[in-house]
Amino acid sequence: MRDIHSPSEQNYIQQLSIDCVILGYQDSQLSVLVPKLNFRGDFWALPSGFIYQNEGIDQAARRILEDRTGIKDIYLEQFRVFGDAPRSNIRFLERLIELNGDKLGDKRFDRKEFDWITRRFVSIGYYALVDINKVVPRKTELDESIDWYPVRDLPPMIMDHHEMVKCALKTLQLNLDQKLIAFNLLPETFTMREVQELYESIFDRAFARNNFQKKILDLNVLERLEKKFTGAANKAPFLYRFRNEGTQAG
């Protein structure tokens, strides 16, 4: 099990971090996985981490993601670097210490550690799309909790983490059709309505049902299966599956 609470002891690249916007989907709602820190003061912060010397940045992002979600082979993508000059943890950490002075007697926040972590940081933003059902959110030792929050109703987060989510979402919208990553959010089989609701929660707007179906089917990546009888008093919808065979005939 990896620990992250003594970064200054690790062989990390200094002053460079990775912040992850982990997007998940459930009950027609798009959510972000956000840990709450185990300190007084209600601090939320995006899952983040550092980069080992012998580790690629994508690799590091994947490791951070796996540590928090337990799943491997996640699609993720960098979307921007955040590196303004005044970008530092110091203001947030000072407030944290102010509120938690009593319980900080241990070695966790010794001087060296504090200096390391409060320096100005440049952070690479990554976003990922995961299936909430496959995820078992995992706290680190610094977390009080880690939960999914609706993307349009996030808790107050430290530093520029709100802007990061906003920026990640915009990038996702731009790339959605090209990258087909949206299908990572859906279960093995799904109905067209589910795809549409997913799109609608990502774009935060409605689409016309028939045109949407046409558009998605024209992407030529879905395979139609049998119908799904739900017991509801209406026509049974078809189930679809993402076909991952290479090239497919028209």
Add this chain to the structure above:
Amino acid sequence: MRDIHSPSEQNYIQQLSIDCVILGYQDSQLSVLVPKLNFRGDFWALPSGFIYQNEGIDQAARRILEDRTGIKDIYLEQFRVFGDAPRSNIRFLERLIELNGDKLGDKRFDRKEFDWITRRFVSIGYYALVDINKVVPRKTELDESIDWYPVRDLPPMIMDHHEMVKCALKTLQLNLDQKLIAFNLLPETFTMREVQELYESIFDRAFARNNFQKKILDLNVLERLEKKFTGAANKAPFLYRFRNEGTQAG
């Protein structure tokens, strides 16, 4: 005058650099500004630099750009981070030293310097578009020359700098319509043909004249001025100018 040849002495963020793809346009040709290093062995490398502790990354990129081109207020934009694990100068620098051992007796490449610069680096890629006529390329002490090279006919460059140019160009193509105004690489006034030739050199393909004009005018960012009499034996083309008023009627 700033110097860059003793990075380890400076208060830079370590292991983090900026590489700039400076695109310029002249005579219907898109070119990249590439310095050649003042060492035996024909090494070309994109203009790059490091980030001061009290400097934002955009600010650093702008400084690096100004150092090389002499012009301020350049529009530039990050396009990707390059941070694979094996990304280091060491292979290139070892070869450089092998070829230049005799002239490297001075302090420039002492041990400390070598260690600093040969560590694994993560680099933020920035691209900019500039008007070649406004640029006076400036060598640093490490450069033998600095010149414009056609973007489709670049010299061999070190490390992953070719990939950087490729990636920058792709990003530019995606954003060109939106950013057209931001890149001041057309003169104050210009003809539609000039705009088209600019587009054609960026996309490396031809556009239909009339359709192109319609598309550009539909962007609603140009203002038509008087005609331009060139003395050529043909109809005089209109001149255009970017209109910088805020909102404009349809």
Add this chain to the structure above:
DNA sequence: CCAAAAGTGTTATTTATACACCCATGA
């Protein structure tokens, strides 16, 4: 038979692409 939700077809509207023609200019 009804309401609910799904499926499908048809028509506009917009956008992109292709083709054709006319106009101004200086030699």
Add this chain to the structure above:
DNA sequence: TCATGGGTGTATAAATAACACTTTTGG
């Protein structure tokens, strides 16, 4: 009057958006 390059209009095709109608299902 001719070649050259610029401006404009129209036809066609493709992609989007809008509208309308039918079908299945359980109560």
